Amino acid sequence: MIEARHLYKEFKTPAVKGGRFSGVRTLFSREYRVKEAVRDISFQVPPGEFVGYIGPNGAGKSTTIKMLTGILHPSSGEVRIRGLNPHRERRKAVQQLGVVFGQRSQLWWDLPVKDSYDILAHMYRVPAELKKQRLERFAELLNLPEFWDTPVRKLSLGQRMRADLAAAMLHDPDLLFLDEPTIGLDVHAKQGIREFLRQLNKEYGKTILLTTHDMDDIEQLCSRVMVINHGALSYDGTVAELRERIGLPAVITVTYRGGCQIPVLEQPGPVYRIVSAEGETLRIEADLRAMGVMELIKELGTWGEIADLSIEGPDFEEVVRRFSE
Numbered sequence: 057m058i059e060a061r062h063l064y065k066e067f068k069t070p071a072v073k074g075g076r077f078s079g080v081r082t083l084f085s086r087e088y089r090v091k092e093a094v095r096d097i098s099f100q101v102p103p104g105e106f107v108g109y110i111g112p113n114g115a116g117k118s119t120t121i122k123m124l125t126g127i128l129h130p131s132s133g134e135v136r137i138r139g140l141n142p143h144r145e146r147r148k149a150v151q152q153l154g155v156v157f158g159q160r161s162q163l164w165w166d167l168p169v170k171d172s173y174d175i176l177a178h179m180y181r182v183p184a185e186l187k188k189q190r191l192e193r194f195a196e197l198l199n200l201p202e203f204w205d206t207p208v209r210k211l212s213l214g215q216r217m218r219a220d221l222a223a224a225m226l227h228d229p230d231l232l233f234l235d236e237p238t239i240g241l242d243v244h245a246k247q248g249i250r251e252f253l254r255q256l257n258k259e260y261g262k263t264i265l266l267t268t269h270d271m272d273d274i275e276q277l278c279s280r281v282m283v284i285n286h287g288a289l290s291y292d293g294t295v296a297e298l299r300e301r302i303g304l305p306a307v308i309t310v311t312y313r314g315g316c317q318i319p320v321l322e323q324p325g326p327v328y329r330i331v332s333a334e335g336e337t338l339r340i341e342a343d344l345r346a347m348g349v350m351e352l353i354k355e356l357g358t359w360g361e362i363a364d365l366s367i368e369g370p371d372f373e374e375v376v377r378r379f380s381e
């Protein structure tokens with residue numbers, strides 16, 4: 057469905073010189089500074105997958121998305137979107153894909169939202185009946201009627217993002233590229249967008265590639281995550297494997313009825329450690345790679361009568377931060 061083969065992208069910017077008349081000299085200079093934004097990236101995304109594409113600021117995420125969607129031409133390497141070259145066969149390729157850039161709207165700023173949909177339907181040759189059906193479905197899922205007649209420039213950020221999502225899906229592409237679709241949104245607005253994306257993927261089988269700085273987006277939505285660092289892929293696999301690879305401990309909170317007897321731990325060091333003990337509640341950090349959950353619960357059960365127990369996985373944001381160090 058999506059195929060990237062040895063993608064490279066370098067940007068040449070005029071080298072800025074110091075001193076008097078430097079601006080004029082820079083203008084006529086033949087010296088360039090070369091920035092390798094993407095370095096030898098290859099991957100395949102099969103149909104129906106929901107992939108997170110993450111990495112620190114300036115890592116090359118947007119540049120990759122722009123190459124995948126045909127906005128930028130790779131310096132070398134190839135992209136195929138359902139077998140099409142999105143740059144050379146742009147007309148055909150755009151029919152297959154939808155794009156949302158969280159930082160920039162593709163809607164007409166001064167027009168009411170519904171007028172933008174009319175223009176897009178015309179551009180993508182969506183028959184009137186299909187346009188109506190799709191907008192009815194999106195209207196319900198994304199609560200569009202609330203701002204149907206409002207010019208785009210007057211929408212709140214959350215409304216604008218919902219309007220943009222509907223616009224990207226109006227021609228019913230099988231593939232959706234999202235660059236920071238939840239940026240700047242509050243928790244409630246983020247949940248609405250996530251729910252819509254989940255439905256697109258699960259119920260309608262859409263293939264989605266998402267870049268985000270919000271690790272909750274990734275954990276809640278993506279079956280697979282790719283990490284890019286300094287222009288190169290440093291991880292491609294499941295969220296669970298990424299967690300495991302970094303090996304941060306899980307935190308277990310256990311409350312005992314009538315207190316507990318903590319055993320004296322033997323050497324060599326245990327795979328768990330008691331972080332705090334307040335009243336009858338213990339907080340314990342455990343490496344669940346070394347000791348399975350059931351084994352640990354069994355062990356904790358020998359310390360006293362368990363009244364309550366909860367396990368939190370390591371914070372995913374922290375996992376990714378450590379991975380990108």
Ligand SMILES: Nc1ncnc2c1ncn2[C@@H]1O[C@H](COP(=O)(O)OP(=O)(O)OP(=O)(O)O)[C@@H](O)[C@H]1O
Nearest residue numbers: 067069091093111112113114115116117118119120
């Ligand atoms: N048009 C351009 N001209 C010159 N350099 C560019 C251009 N576009 C991107 N870059 C540089 O390429 C690198 C990768 O940028 P890119 O926008 O792809 O990163 P990103 O991972 O999307 O970052 P962020 O998370 O901050 O959006 C950065 O160093 C950026 O400054």
